[in-house]
Amino acid sequence: MDVERLNDLARLSLNQATTKRWTLAEAAEGCARAGIPWIGVWRDRLAEVGATQAARIVRDAGLRVSGLCRGGMFPAAAASERQARIDDNLRAVEEAATIGTDTLVLVCGPSPDRDIRAARTMVEEGIRAVVPYATECGVRLAVEPLHPMFAGDRSVIASLREANDLVEKIGSPQVGVIVDAYHLWWDVELEAQVARAAGHICGYHVSDWIVPLPDVLLGRGMMGDGVIELRRIRTLVETAGYSGPIEVEIFNQAFWDAPGDEVLALMCRRFLACV
Amino acid sequence: MDVERLNDLARLSLNQATTKRWTLAEAAEGCARAGIPWIGVWRDRLAEVGATQAARIVRDAGLRVSGLCRGGMFPAAAASERQARIDDNLRAVEEAATIGTDTLVLVCGPSPDRDIRAARTMVEEGIRAVVPYATECGVRLAVEPLHPMFAGDRSVIASLREANDLVEKIGSPQVGVIVDAYHLWWDVELEAQVARAAGHICGYHVSDWIVPLPDVLLGRGMMGDGVIELRRIRTLVETAGYSGPIEVEIFNQAFWDAPGDEVLALMCRRFLACV
Numbered sequence: 411m412d413v414e415r416l417n418d419l420a421r422l423s424l425n426q427a428t429t430k431r432w433t434l435a436e437a438a439e440g441c442a443r444a445g446i447p448w449i450g451v452w453r454d455r456l457a458e459v460g461a462t463q464a465a466r467i468v469r470d471a472g473l474r475v476s477g478l479c480r481g482g483m484f485p486a487a488a489a490s491e492r493q494a495r496i497d498d499n500l501r502a503v504e505e506a507a508t509i510g511t512d513t514l515v516l517v518c519g520p521s522p523d524r525d526i527r528a529a530r531t532m533v534e535e536g537i538r539a540v541v542p543y544a545t546e547c548g549v550r551l552a553v554e555p556l557h558p559m560f561a562g563d564r565s566v567i568a569s570l571r572e573a574n575d576l577v578e579k580i581g582s583p584q585v586g587v588i589v590d591a592y593h594l595w596w597d598v599e600l601e602a603q604v605a606r607a608a609g610h611i612c613g614y615h616v617s618d619w620i621v622p623l624p625d626v627l628l629g630r631g632m633m634g635d636g637v638i639e640l641r642r643i644r645t646l647v648e649t650a651g652y653s654g655p656i657e658v659e660i661f662n663q664a665f666w667d668a669p670g671d672e673v674l675a676l677m678c679r680r681f682l683a684c685v
Numbered sequence: 686m687d688v689e690r691l692n693d694l695a696r697l698s699l700n701q702a703t704t705k706r707w708t709l710a711e712a713a714e715g716c717a718r719a720g721i722p723w724i725g726v727w728r729d730r731l732a733e734v735g736a737t738q739a740a741r742i743v744r745d746a747g748l749r750v751s752g753l754c755r756g757g758m759f760p761a762a763a764a765s766e767r768q769a770r771i772d773d774n775l776r777a778v779e780e781a782a783t784i785g786t787d788t789l790v791l792v793c794g795p796s797p798d799r800d801i802r803a804a805r806t807m808v809e810e811g812i813r814a815v816v817p818y819a820t821e822c823g824v825r826l827a828v829e830p831l832h833p834m835f836a837g838d839r840s841v842i843a844s845l846r847e848a849n850d851l852v853e854k855i856g857s858p859q860v861g862v863i864v865d866a867y868h869l870w871w872d873v874e875l876e877a878q879v880a881r882a883a884g885h886i887c888g889y890h891v892s893d894w895i896v897p898l899p900d901v902l903l904g905r906g907m908m909g910d911g912v913i914e915l916r917r918i919r920t921l922v923e924t925a926g927y928s929g930p931i932e933v934e935i936f937n938q939a940f941w942d943a944p945g946d947e948v949l950a951l952m953c954r955r956f957l958a959c960v
Contacts, residue, residue: 559834561871562896596836598847621837
């Protein structure tokens with residue numbers, strides 16, 4: 411297969427989850443020192459300074475924002491709680507616009523009970539309720555299908571097929587998907603579903619799958635340390651027309667405990683060598 | 686939805702993995718005491734006594750064997766090693782026939798490297814190589830798609846769609862699938878793929894998915910303790926024409942450490958109440 415190495419860091423984005431202990435300012439400065447041009451911002455770190463100041467921090471560091479994490483979490487047992495979740499997503503849309511990204515990542519949420527089909531309907535209803543304001547703000551709602559091991563506690567949207575179904579059903583240009591190699595690498599339908607997502611891929615996230623998996627939540631690996639065919643998946647995503655930033659999102663306690671600058675240096679090397 | 690409670694234990698099978706510390710004789714006696722009519726046998730416990738003696742143990746306890754675990758593990762880097770895996774599957778077919786079951790469960794194996802597509806081809810080739818002898822012995826090769834969190838270390842066959850694709854491609858009446866609720870509950874395609882499997886469902890396995898997942902390998906729950914819609918899935922499987930034994934297969938250290946008779950008593954109650 412004809413897969414080119416990335417020659418520079420122009421498309422690299424640090425998702426803040428990779429350096430969880432850093433504030434937004436620390437992460438932005440770290441990216442500037444490392445030559446990383448993009449950052450994926452998390453709402454908890456944005457909230458510490460407010461969206462306007464967050465935008466200034468990122469701009470002053472010379473960075474662009476690849477996406478805001480995260481909206482979603484739509485299903486809830488009570489209608490009032492579902493409305494509260496929608497309201498929170500509206501705030502997230504506003505924050506995304508303020509910080510200067512067109513992409514709000516949606517982790518759609520688990521079911522409040524055993525009825526996963528009802529929860530899926532709640533996700534669809536939730537996204538539909540947010541679309542008008544997202545359109546007004548020029549922010550895309552990017553459904554991130556999570557690995558099926560998170561179907562019980564984080565996202566009932568557990569495959570790219572399902573995310574594509576949802577996007578096509580809603581039928582708004584403002585709704586798309588995130589392709590995350592860690593969540594999707596195992597899927598025999600990966601090639602077909604990435605091709606199907608052409609035109610609505612809002613982001614590409616990478617990390618690696620360690621064997622055996624060290625931990626359900628905090629076991630993600632650095633690119634090159636696991637079994638994912640990262641180059642092949644990048645080619646699929648690019649063939650589908652995506653040429654935007656590539657976020658490195660690694661939930662891993664060992665990296666959280668390590669000095670941030672060292673993590674970023676390793677991340678840059680591996681991005682060039684493996685992604 | 687019209688789902689009937691199970692009124693008796695006539696379809697209940699103890700998969701030996703649930704009482705891992707018991708020998709085959711201990712498990713068979715435990716089933717007899719608990720009124721469980723079926724047992725799913727593991728090859729390591731069969732090997733301790735030999736297949737002929739294992740058949741006698743099961744028969745003397747008045748049990749029937751719902752399946753033998755497990756064949757599979759086909760992918761390997763070297764051709765000689767792949768042949769060794771095939772030879773081992775031929776022995777497993779013979780053991781299944783000897784112990785009196787028509788079902789050999791296949792856990793198809795992980796990839797020896799990052800090329801998951803090549804590994805999937807090795808699985809297909811491996812199964813094809815075993816079909817003639819399985820046909821001769823009257824043993825069905827039952828592909829068990831595992832949860833995608835095992836795609837890196839246990840099975841590149843990670844969805845029922847993929848297992849159905851494989852079964853249809855091979856096209857032998859001797860090859861079918863196992864539907865395991867724990868591995869498949871999250872799949873938006875579950876209903877469609879179980880319906881598609883009509884005519885080649887060789888077994889139905891149950892346990893439950895605890896939230897949050899306590900452990901990747903040993904975190905399976907007792908039916909009723911998790912979030913899986915077990916009744917709905919049983920109805921799907923029955924609507925597809927399966928009316929055979931229902932195996933309870935729970936990998937969980939706490940149950941392994943508990944007295945076997947207590948585990949079986951709880952299992953019987955939950956089977957009647959939740960499955």
